[in-house]
Amino acid sequence: MYTRLTESDPAICLVETMSATTEYVPTAKEQAFLDTVESPRYERETINGLAPFFEGREPEDMRGFYTADELAALRLLKGTPRDVEARMPVKVTRHYFEMAKHSPALQRLVKARPAETADLGGAEDPGHQMDFSPVEGLLHKYEMGLLYVASTCSAHCRFCYREELIARKEVERGDGTVARKGLAQILEVTDYIRSHNQLVEQNGGHHPASGREKLREILLSGGDPMVLPNSKIAAWLSALAEAGIEAIRIGTKEMAFYPDRFDDAFLSMLDAFHAAYPDVGLRIVVHFEHPDEFLQKGADGDYVRGPNGAPVWNERTYRAMRGILSRGWVRVENQSPIIRGINDDPDALRILQRAIKWIGAENHYFFCGRDIIAYRAFNVPIETAWMTLNESQKGLSGVETHARLSITHYRGKTEVAAVTNEPIPGVPGTENGVVIFKILRNAGDARSRGKVCIVGRNPAAIWFDDYADRVIFDEAGLFDYERVEHARKAAGAAVAAVTTR
Numbered sequence: 404m405y406t407r408l409t410e411s412d413p414a415i416c417l418v419e420t421m422s423a424t425t426e427y428v429p430t431a432k433e434q435a436f437l438d439t440v441e442s443p444r445y446e447r448e449t450i451n452g453l454a455p456f457f458e459g460r461e462p463e464d465m466r467g468f469y470t471a472d473e474l475a476a477l478r479l480l481k482g483t484p485r486d487v488e489a490r491m492p493v494k495v496t497r498h499y500f501e502m503a504k505h506s507p508a509l510q511r512l513v514k515a516r517p518a519e520t521a522d523l524g525g526a527e528d529p530g531h532q533m534d535f536s537p538v539e540g541l542l543h544k545y546e547m548g549l550l551y552v553a554s555t556c557s558a559h560c561r562f563c564y565r566e567e568l569i570a571r572k573e574v575e576r577g578d579g580t581v582a583r584k585g586l587a588q589i590l591e592v593t594d595y596i597r598s599h600n601q602l603v604e605q606n607g608g609h610h611p612a613s614g615r616e617k618l619r620e621i622l623l624s625g626g627d628p629m630v631l632p633n634s635k636i637a638a639w640l641s642a643l644a645e646a647g648i649e650a651i652r653i654g655t656k657e658m659a660f661y662p663d664r665f666d667d668a669f670l671s672m673l674d675a676f677h678a679a680y681p682d683v684g685l686r687i688v689v690h691f692e693h694p695d696e697f698l699q700k701g702a703d704g705d706y707v708r709g710p711n712g713a714p715v716w717n718e719r720t721y722r723a724m725r726g727i728l729s730r731g732w733v734r735v736e737n738q739s740p741i742i743r744g745i746n747d748d749p750d751a752l753r754i755l756q757r758a759i760k761w762i763g764a765e766n767h768y769f770f771c772g773r774d775i776i777a778y779r780a781f782n783v784p785i786e787t788a789w790m791t792l793n794e795s796q797k798g799l800s801g802v803e804t805h806a807r808l809s810i811t812h813y814r815g816k817t818e819v820a821a822v823t824n825e826p827i828p829g830v831p832g833t834e835n836g837v838v839i840f841k842i843l844r845n846a847g848d849a850r851s852r853g854k855v856c857i858v859g860r861n862p863a864a865i866w867f868d869d870y871a872d873r874v875i876f877d878e879a880g881l882f883d884y885e886r887v888e889h890a891r892k893a894a895g896a897a898v899a900a901v902t903t904r
């Protein structure tokens with residue numbers, strides 16, 4: 404149940420009425436759909452933690468995945484502030500291990516290394532994401548809500564920046580209390596959606612406090628929603644549909660970690676959902692970093708090619724991807740960060756983008772990392788990331804190069820649109836070229852879309868602050884800290900209007 408912060412807020416009566424019951428009760432239509440859902444158990448054969456490797460309890464064929472020297476170095480860090488497992492638990496599925504055996508990039512993705520905690524610098528929340536959390540487990544930005552519905556994944560990426568959720572760390576809340584980050588609950592979230600959207604409608608299309616439009620899209624995230632049983636995923640889908648959500652995305656790396664999860668029972672659940680709620684758009688947002696995660700490799704280490712030269716997909720991943728794509732009404736999009744030592748490689752990214760488009764999915768975003776605590780072992784400098792992606796797209800067709808490089812500023816999702824090498828004659832600060840940022844989506848409302856910010860180059864920069872002393876032109880307001888503060892206050896007011904107990 405919510406508590407009110409402002410007596411005059413018209414959302415309050417609605418919220419209080421809606422929260423009179425403490426458990427979400429599905430409608431008859433939802434229940435009819437939920438009754439059709441099968442939830443089989445899956446055997447992912449997951450190895451958890453370094454202990455099995457330290458103690459020689461790992462399966463026979465996994466022996467040697469960590470060398471004796473690697474284990475000795477990791478053991479020395481146990482219990483110290485540099486303990487890599489305290490930062491992010493170690494976890495790998497057998498499916499991923501089988502591919503990683505032949506791939507240094509994939510090993511880098513799941514194997515812990517002492518270098519991960521060599522630099523513990525960075526900020527807890529450099530993009531101030533928590534300013535946008537009106538309800539536990541929900542981030543409300545743009546016209547979209549991101550829900551934390553699971554606190555683990557089938558395997559763990561070493562570079563994950565949801566590590567405070569996955570490692571169950573305590574975080575400081577806006578009100579000064581300290582607690583573990585919680586997961587979204589159906590009743591609270593759907594109450595919030597209804598009350599926000601009712602206010603927007605009553606106010607002519609914009610929220611009276613934040614100026615935001617209708618909350619119409621939801622991304623189910625975590626952790627990975629695909630670790631949940633089908634029944635739980637289905638409960639989210641139908642409850643969100645009943646709350647008036649127009650499009651739902653499921654963000655998942657399961658297609659790389661355990662593609663067999665996308666089996667007939669899951670697809671039947673999607674079919675039944677689509678039959679019950681045909682107006683709700685569905686997208687599966689997959690997360691492939693590197694083509695080694697889904698392409699077949701020969702004994703020579705090269706990708707196996709089909710008769711026309713196209714690389715051949717791993718059979719299980721191909722079956723899972725085609726199973727979804729063959730529906731027609733559900734889209735599949737790939738998005739991935741660019742991570743040092745994993746995919747900061749133009750050739751790998753070129754093959755990845757080509758193969759994703761070949762199978763019928765879309766290349767959506769590549770991301771720059773944030774300057775989060777203990778993340779610097781993984782950060783690729785912003786300009787290097789842009790050049791790597793740009794280089795990777797040389798030789799690709801127009802439809803294969805839809806992906807953009809994005810970095811999440813407090814003001815919104817921002818594209819790293821261009822990096823130049825030449826000075827602009829007569830413009831001080833451009834001697835080494837410039838970087839052009841462009842606002843793609845404003846965190847609050849849509850007004851700043853398309854606005855740009857131009858800064859002088861800093862090849863070592865990993866975050867906006869590294870450009871603060873070389874701003875040339877900033878109509879986007881990325882470095883106008885007064886405006887940023889103003890936007891933060893506006894978001895805070897919106898959060899305060901409906902907040903958790």
Ligand code: SF4
Nearest residue numbers: 556559560563626656
């Ligand atoms: S799949 Fe995503 S949430 Fe899970 S560990 Fe990897 S980056 Fe983190």
